[in-house]
Amino acid sequence: METKELLDENLSLKQEIKRLLDENPSLKQLFDEKQSSSKQEIKQQSSSDDDERETESPSSSSPEQQTVTPWSVRGKIIDHEKVIKQFGCKKIDEPLIDRVERLTCRRAHVFLRRGVFFAHRDLDKILDRYERGDKFYLYTGRGPSSESLHLGHLIPFLFTKYLQEAFKVPLVIQITDDEEKIWKKLNKEESKRLGRENVKDIIACGFDASNTFVFSSYATVGGALYENLVEIADCITVNKANSTFGFTGEVSTAKMIFPSVQAAPSFSSSFPHLFPAKKNIPCLIPCAIDQDPYFRLTRDVAARLEFIKPALIESKFLPALRGNNGKMSASDPNSAIYMNDSNAHIEKNIKSSVSGGRDNKEDQKKIWSKSEGYQILFFFFLVNNVKINTNFLSLHSCGKPLITK
Incomplete structure (x- = not known):
């Protein structure tokens, strides 16, 4: 068909549509509203695309952009102030450190004085409880991905030892040997073996044996601990897990359930043999800041289950020796110093x-x-x-x- 014929036909069609609309006022009103709505949607989409390009462009083009998740820390030099804003936790200030010293009647740990432990969630509330004479306990853990702990792994354990001594409180340590099976694809027996090897390094930190409970996920998840795990998992929707951790459709259901495994020890009712009289004692969790998303999700579900939200005190990363990553990592043996080196x-x-x-x-x-x-x-x-x-x-x-x- 000739171009002129196409234009003539298009003009005739427009004229016919105009005639129909003029003869039907109600139809014309509906048409005008629909046309206006369509234009607005196109405008909003265009604006949204522009905003998306503004936020995504630096991440796609800048080699220095940092990534901090429970499974990956990338960035030449990690901007910890930026991580605080990203995660929504609070910075530890001098008055809070002074209060710790006053309540414990001892000088604060060097990790606290130098800002190695630099962020927190509800540490002030834990100190309020302690000042009133109320109980709390400590909870930390280790995912055994290597034969031995390196210096970066030691940071939360050395600091936890100080907290246990200073506040004279119980401690539970979870060895998440299931985590390495799920995320690193280690076979079950190898994950268990690495867990046992790592416990040797953890024990060497010098915790109070009479006030410390070390357990592995494979060997211990059951009873009250499993009951709480199910309650937590039932509160976490797929959409919530996806938005918190960036999961996609290719993620296994084991990875979806694991956050609940790590969350369950945050609640004292998971350990009736340790806390038989009281079922709602809060915990303080010393950990690296990359673990924050796990416990942010845990805190979200705590109120629904009528539990007290766990408090956190969070550390910076010890840089990799070769300067090619955000932190020391078991995935690169040359980036770290290990206890068995x-x-x-x-x-x-x-x-x-x-x-x-x-x-x-x-x-x-x-x-x-x-x-x-x-x-x-x-x-x-x-x-x-x-x-x-x-x-x-x-x-x-x-x-x-x-x-x-």
Whole structure:
């Protein structure tokens, strides 16, 4: 058909539609409303697409963008202030640290004083309870993905030991050997074996054996613990799990149920043998900040189940030695120092750690506190702040490894 014929036919059709609408006022009103609605939807969609491009463009183009989830931490240098805003937790301030010292009659742990543990949820409420003489307990855990714990894994356990001693409270430690089967595809027996090996490192931290309960998911989930697990799972919709963890349609049902496994120990009624008289004692959970989504979801369902929301005190990440990731990770043995490493292997890894490598002394001084070797000293080995500043500056020569002997 010729172009002119098409245009003529289109014009005739428009004229016929106009005639019908003019003859039927009610039909014309309906048509006008529909046309206006369609234009508005197109405008909103266009605006939405623009907004989406504004927010997604940096993530798709910037190699420095950070990702913090329970299963993945990526980013050259993690912006922990940004994580606080993203997760909606609160920063630990000096008055809160002073209050901890006053109530425990001891100096705060170095991890607290230096901001290694830097964020919290309801820590102030736990301190309120303690000040009134009411009970609480500690809950932490470990997903056994390696033969031994590395320094990053030790941070919550060393801090939990301090909390147990300072507040004289019970502690439960969950070994989530099921987690490694679900997420890392380890076979069941290997997951159990790694769990037993990891417990050796955990025990070595020196917890009060008479006031500590260590259990594995495979061996212990049943009875009251399983009852609470089912109650929690029944409160979590698929949509809620998807929005919290970013699950997709390809995720197994085991991954969908696992958050409830980790949530159940947050409630004291899961342990009638430990808390026989009182069934609603709150817990304080020391953990790395990447675990926050689990317990944010737990706190959401607590009120529906008439439980007290668990409180959290959350730590920063110990950087990977090679500076190529957000934290030390069991998936990269060269990024970490393990409890079972030989002295020679530790020395080799420390010497090859990133120390800045700037072209001149002034630039090197500007970034010295961000180097991975310094972070290990800062987190663990130099307790005195004056000493760490003076010693580090004398050790940190421009463009050379941090430690040479």
